[in-house]
Amino acid sequence: MNQDVNARHNEKMKKIKAARDRMMATKTEKKGLIMVHTGPGKGKSSSGFGMIMRCIAHGMPCSVVQFIKGTWVTGEAELLRGKFSDECRFFISGEGFTWETQDRERDVAAAQNGWDIAKTQILDPEVQFVLLDEINIALRYDYLDIDEVVDFLLTSKPEMTHVCLTGRNAKPELIEAADLVTEMTLVKHPFKDLGVKAQKGVEF
Numbered sequence: 001m002n003q004d005v006n007a008r009h010n011e012k013m014k015k016i017k018a019a020r021d022r023m024m025a026t027k028t029e030k031k032g033l034i035m036v037h038t039g040p041g042k043g044k045s046s047s048g049f050g051m052i053m054r055c056i057a058h059g060m061p062c063s064v065v066q067f068i069k070g071t072w073v074t075g076e077a078e079l080l081r082g083k084f085s086d087e088c089r090f091f092i093s094g095e096g097f098t099w100e101t102q103d104r105e106r107d108v109a110a111a112q113n114g115w116d117i118a119k120t121q122i123l124d125p126e127v128q129f130v131l132l133d134e135i136n137i138a139l140r141y142d143y144l145d146i147d148e149v150v151d152f153l154l155t156s157k158p159e160m161t162h163v164c165l166t167g168r169n170a171k172p173e174l175i176e177a178a179d180l181v182t183e184m185t186l187v188k189h190p191f192k193d194l195g196v197k198a199q200k201g202v203e204f
Contacts, residue, residue: 032161033179034153038136038170041184042203048131048166049076055129056087062129063089063121067114067138067167074204089127091117111143122157129162136167139174150177 037044055062064080069092080090093114114135121130138144150173157163165174175181190196198204 032157032159034177035162035164035180036170036174036178037164037166037182037184038168039183039185040168041186042189043184044166044168045133048133048164051129051164052080052088052131056084060128061087061126062131063127064131064133065091065093065114065118065121066133067093067111068134072204075201089121093117108143111138115144115149119152122161122163125158127161132163132165134167135165136170139171140169146171146173150174153177
């Protein structure tokens with residue numbers, strides 16, 4: 001019985017591998033990607049920082065520009081600034097969420113400063129991957145001009161530079177311009193559903 005199951009499994013895997021090999025043979029193009037992580041579920045920034053870790057492991061110089069979360073002491077900022085400052089530049093632009101600052105002019109100025117830094121990092125020929133963490137929130141509140149951001153990414157970004165933009169409520173213009181869009185779906189969350197506050201190592 002086990003031999004029959006194994007034989008059928010092996011035959012199935014051979015067919016899958018042959019189909020996969022045919023598909024991979026057609027995938028020859030390489031380009032710097034515009035990636036968007038959005039949606040109400042947890043994991044958007046976490047995924048972006050996972051790619052930053054990959055870049056560091058592969059010896060790819062990278063940069064992070066963190067919007068909105070300016071007042072938070074996050075694990076990613078502590079790690080990258082403390083252990084990997086040569087491999088990854090880390091910039092914080094923002095003074096916290098809008099309900100904390102309660103000052104639109106300051107929020108707009110902070111977001112614009114972050115975008116100016118972001119453009120410099122994206123255009124730097126040494127940098128291969130740029131993470132724009134929570135920029136979608138700045139775009140959602142119109143602290144930044146979505147048309148300007150999309151136009152820059154489509155016309156000025158170097159061909160082989162990857163850019164990842166995170167945050168919920170990504171604007172349709174950005175989704176249309178992106179090469180890869182992932183929407184994190186909220187199924188259950190301890191903060192919303194169980195009254196559990198944000199915890200170190202999980203949320204920050």
